[in-house]
Amino acid sequence: MVFILSRLYQMLPNSIKNHRKVIELVQKFNNNNKFNELESHYKMLDLIFNSCDIKATGVMRQIQLLSLELLKLFDKICQKHDIKYWLDYGTLLGAVRHGGFIPWDDDIDVSMLREDYNKFIEVFPEEIEKIEALKDHIIISKLTQPHKNYPSDCNDLDKLNNGTFILFFQCAFKKPFVHFDVFPKEYIEDEGLTADRNEKQTQLQVELREKISDGIWTFDEGLEIERSKMKFTNLETSHISDAIDGLHNNIHNRIYDINYVFPLKQITFEDYEFNCPNDCEEYLPLIYGPEYMHIPHIALDHNTTGFVNNQYSNVKKDVNNGFEEAISLLQEINKNFK
Numbered sequence: 001m002v003f004i005l006s007r008l009y010q011m012l013p014n015s016i017k018n019h020r021k022v023i024e025l026v027q028k029f030n031n032n033n034k035f036n037e038l039e040s041h042y043k044m045l046d047l048i049f050n051s052c053d054i055k056a057t058g059v060m061r062q063i064q065l066l067s068l069e070l071l072k073l074f075d076k077i078c079q080k081h082d083i084k085y086w087l088d089y090g091t092l093l094g095a096v097r098h099g100g101f102i103p104w105d106d107d108i109d110v111s112m113l114r115e116d117y118n119k120f121i122e123v124f125p126e127e128i129e130k131i132e133a134l135k136d137h138i139i140i141s142k143l144t145q146p147h148k149n150y151p152s153d154c155n156d157l158d159k160l161n162n163g164t165f166i167l168f169f170q171c172a173f174k175k176p177f178v179h180f181d182v183f184p185k186e187y188i189e190d191e192g193l194t195a196d197r198n199e200k201q202t203q204l205q206v207e208l209r210e211k212i213s214d215g216i217w218t219f220d221e222g223l224e225i226e227r228s229k230m231k232f233t234n235l236e237t238s239h240i241s242d243a244i245d246g247l248h249n250n251i252h253n254r255i256y257d258i259n260y261v262f263p264l265k266q267i268t269f270e271d272y273e274f275n276c277p278n279d280c281e282e283y284l285p286l287i288y289g290p291e292y293m294h295i296p297h298i299a300l301d302h303n304t305t306g307f308v309n310n311q312y313s314n315v316k317k318d319v320n321n322g323f324e325e326a327i328s329l330l331q332e333i334n335k336n337f338k
Contacts, residue, residue, distance in 0.1 A: 049103075049295045056103045059305045062323040064101045067178045068270050069330035070171070071108050074180065075274055076337045077127045083120050085112040086264055086275045088183060089287065096280050097293055100270035106304040108180030114243065115234055117184040121169050134333055137326070139179075141170040144219035145212055160307060165209050167219070167245035173330075176308045176322045184243040188255060192231025193239060201230055201253040205244055254286050 048054070056064060078085050087095055089109035094102040112120060121142055128138050141157045143166060150163035157172045157179060172179035194200075204226045211217045217225065226244045240256045260283045267276035277283040284292045312318040 063106050063178050066327050067108050072334045081123050083116045085110050095267045095269040104301050106301045111183040111185050113185050137174050139172040183246045186232040186241045186243050187237045188239050188241040189231040198253050
């Protein structure tokens with residue numbers, strides 16, 4: 001059809017072909033045709049990814065396998081201290097849609113309620129410190145004030161974040177570099193479920209960082225003030241919310257029906273069982289929309305592959321050896337963890 005129309009257009013006299021209205025029609029047709037062609041490509045990729053077991057390869061896959069061992073250790077520490085968590089965001093989406101990592105995903109996301117989160121940020125560093133063979137390999141970032149002398153007062157994790165004042169808990173294996181994020185969630189009282197809550201929380205997230213940065217509040221003071229304004233509570237309610245100190249500059253502060261999250265279930269992620277929300281089919285659309293099982297038009301990562309390659313001066317043999325040693329180390333630690 002496109003070929004026939006093109007031939008017909010070429011047969012037109014120049015006076016018609018060069019007319020402004022005709023040119024506009026041709027351009028519109030070409031643009032629509034290109035859009036339809038792109039949509040066809042997206043559908044083809046969607047079909048491939050949803051019907052085939054596609055895994056990342058090379059450095060990306062090595063990052064994922066090392067991240068998996070770090071996640072297993074996280075899970076063991078949480079079980080030891082009776083800390084409830086669940087896979088979240090891209091990690092949860094990968095578990096549901098791919099049975100493991102999204103092929104282009106290069107980090108781990110987990111969430112937990114405030115009381116578990118407060119307990120976790122205390123016990124996790126203590127458990128890491130007990131593991132002599134591991135403690136010098138782990139970076140932990142839990143900022144309560146912005147960097148004063150960036151980048152001199154930053155670790156590699158903070159540098160990868162470009163010195164951003166990120167409040168939620170982050171952990172990384174130093175070299176080769178992989179990391180995971182732990183996000184706090186909150187119970188929210190019924191009176192906090194207002195139409196303007198999203199806009200209000202977005203404003204308070206900015207206010208919290210600004211007033212801490214200006215020395216008006218300490219982190220603990222500011223957090224409690226903003227939690228009170230948002231009607232957050234440690235008592236169980238009917239809904240769970242993203243936290244003030246959660247995702248940085250999060251423009252979609254979501255709420256989740258408690259029945260979507262609890263009781264927690266188990267889900268297979270890379271042939272290992274981890275905690276997940278009770279109803280992923282209701283939970284994931286709140287984050288990614290109703291089409292969450294389809295492959296997105298844009299795939300994003302954190303450029304961890306580039307960072308890792310630079311750590312080893314782009315020498316492939318050294319990269320491979322680094323991952324082999326790191327994965328073996330964590331596997332041995334996980335095997336003997338008590």
